[in-house]
Amino acid sequence: MDPSYEISPWQLRWRGLDLEALRRTESTFALSNGHIGLRGTFEEGEPRGLPGTYLNGFYEQRKLPYAEAGYGFPEDGQTVVNVTDGKIIRLLVEDEPLDMRYGSAPQHERTLDFRSGTLRRRTEWISPTGRRVRITTERLVSFTQRAIAAIHYTVEPLDDKIQLVVQSDLLANEPILSRTEDPRVAAALDQPLVSDFAWAEGTRAVLAHHTRQSGLRMAATMDHEVHLDDDGVRSEISASADLARLTIAADVPKGGKLSLTKYLGYGWSSQRSSPALRSQVEAALVGALQTGWDGLLAEQRAFLDEFWDTADVEIEGDAELQQAVRFALFHVLQAGARGESRAIPAKGLTGPGYDGHAFWDTESFVLPVLTYTIPDAARDALRWRHTTLDQARARAETLCQKGAAFPWRSINGDECSGYWPAGTAAFHINADIADAVTRYLNATEDREFEVECGLELLVETARLWMSLGHHDTHGNFRIDGVTGPDEYTAVVDNNVYTNLMARKNLRSAAALAERHSEEAHKLGVDEEETARWRDAADAMVVLYDEELGVHPQSECFTQHARWDFKHTSAERYPLLLNYPYFDLYRKQVVKQADLVLALHLCGDEFTPEQKARDVNYYEALTVRDSSLSACTQAVMTAEVGHLELAYDYFAEAALTDLHDLHDNVQNGLHIASLAGAWIACIAGFGGMRDHNGKLTFAPRLPEELAKIAFRMSFRDSRIGVEVRPERAAYRLLSGKSLELAHHGKQFTLANEPVILPIPAPPANPTPHQPHGRAPARRRPR
Ligand code: BGC
Secondary structure (H helix, E strand, C coil): CCCCCCCCEEEEEEEEEHHHCCCCCCCCCEEEEECCEEECCCCCCCCCCCCCCCEECCCEEEEEECCCCCCCCEEEEEEEEEEEHHHHCEEEEEECCCCEEEEEEEEEEEECCCCEEEEEEEEECCCCCCEEEEEEEEEEECCCCCCEEEEEEEEECCCCCCEEEEEEEECCCCCCCCCCCHHHHHHCCCEEEEEEEEECCCEEEEEEECCCCCCCCEEEEEEEEEEECCCCCCCCCCECCCCEEEEEEECCHHHCCCEEEEEEEEEECCCCCHHHHHHHHHHHHHHHHHHHHHHHHHHHHHHHHHHHHHHHHEEEEEEEEEHHHHHHHHHHHHHCCCCCCCCCCCCCCCHHHHHHCCCHHHHHHHHHHHHHHHHHHHHHHHHHHHCCCHHHHHHHHHHHCCCCCCCCHHHHHHCCCCCCHHHHCCCHHHHHHHHHHHHHHHHHHHHHHHHHHHHHHHHHHHHHHHHEEECCCCCCCCCEEEECCCCCCEEEECCHHHHHHHHHHHHHHHHHHHCCCCHHHCCCHHHHHHHHHHHHCCCCCCCCCHHHHHCCCCCCCCCCCCCCCCCCCHHCCCCCHCHHHHHHEEEEEECCHHHHHHHCCCCCCCHHHHHHHHHHHHCCEEEECCCHHHHHHHHHHHHCCCCCHHHHHHHHHHHHHCCCCCCCCHCCCCCCHHHHEEEEEHHHHHCCCCCCCCEEEEECCCCCCCEEEEEEEECEEEEEECCCCCCEEEEEECCEEEEECCEEEEEEECCCCCCEECCCCCCCCCCCCCCCCCCCCCCCC
């Protein structure tokens, strides 16, 4: 791990000031509740990497540029906006501004605490003229009060009495360096907020703005509690269009301190007026003031206690991965906890990467984790998809298809992908959404969601497959001209992953429509339609290459020339930035797990021998130019018995952000890869599968690990699984008894723990990766 992160089981701490690392640590130290996101910038605003304050769903719109336009290309793009920054608290020590680029800092550390849900900072600073102060801060974005963030700020003179001036700001349209070379994007994001009003009185201020193109409105408010044992304090407040500021000046003696609690309230809407938004954020703010700082801390801790009680993963034998997996779970929780009918973006709310868009990352990687750890958050994310059904239906119509076609990337539900071979054509996202619905329903038996949202999502996605595919002259059901997860192979026929996922989609839609025939009838579904879905599912083409004894990823794939890995040097990865797409498309080279993802998610469709052969075949072709690959490779290499390799992949998924493996953490965390750390652990070494609503395990550890223990929730019960090299112990922590399976043997888990032996792994030939693309060998620290 980067030497400046300290390894500790429940915290991420960075000691010392490293200006170069700021952009990265602002992402890893970001706080969010899924509604508000604050990057981990310093209170004093500078030095900084990339400041960022985000509200989930708040974006600006811009025209998408095309050199050559085509029918059905989306016209508008969306970009997440850096909204009014409320984190800023500047400090003047006598007449010198606190700026860590000047003077010296004998002590400086920041700690993200996964149990308190706060970011703490402790800095001792000596100004250039020798004045010493200690600054201690703690901030949170509340999990319990969705519109609220708060900062507790304390400054203490360490030598003499000092005059301190603190300025607490709300700052809109913060100038930031453009991250893009495209002037149109830069223009849309330059000063994106237009002021509606600014107001300040006492210790409170409100700023309200709207965006020019998307027409969204937002309001931010702040209020303060000042604690100082001195009457000589002077305070002023002011507000102008883009800046509200509370200034407090005081003489503070040595041994005394000036403390400030800053409460922030945020809200946005596409419908509500600015005055209505102002009322909303002020009401939330008064609620937070009534709870108080200690109350907010206590609520935050209680929320996280409950989460860890259901979701914790313990790892014995690798302290760094123990930390990484909790860091991962904490950020996945932050991304999804209170999104509530909004998308979960690929970067969560930790940075502007991917323009703030949500992809299939959510349903295929993040929701499997949330479903078993905080199922309400999974439900809310799926409710968001449901709220966008009309847009998805309209999109399907534009594409001359039936049913619903969900966007490849979006903030508000409209397609924003300007590159159709790896956008529109990636129709598998629809089956991924359907699969997430089915998984959630199986895991929770949430009948209300099933009828209100689940049914319609499954019906409309099933209809899409029926219009995208067709029965050929032999009666086989083909889905031609689509792109699977591997973006280095585009617009192909019968992508095995897509076909198998579509088959699941069709079958579960038919089953649900039969269970709720009356509601299905209202959606226009009759028996004839469900029969057609089942026929198509049964007749679905699943390719197999008899000669090689493997599944080709798509039609003709195994006949293509192999990529010349030997002569592809390390610096030419990622390939998409260094080679033309046409060449990638016509060769055997795989960006990310595709067929191997089918082996995981549709594992009941393959024999163990097929899995072992397929894993070997695709290991030799997969370059992992996407962070969405390592976790799936961990799961499948573990299943076929390559436990050491699985351990390497697990580490890669878990450390993607902490080690900045893709050199882009500055733009935000890779939430799907973080979710992948959990998947690699629970589905990889725990062997957890959920085919057809049955929860099964097949645990096995790599030699380096002495134990993995995890918890999860399933149908109102909570279970704990403890895996050791020789045996696994299953415990029912709460709720009703469950039918589970261990390495293929069924058992009932009731009040007594069940302890079962772990069989030896299957012996399969060792796979090889493309030249230079093997994962780093994991050496536990
Ligand atoms: C991957 C996609 C993914 C996107 C966002 C791309 O590099 O190929 O599968 O959805 O990143 O994470």
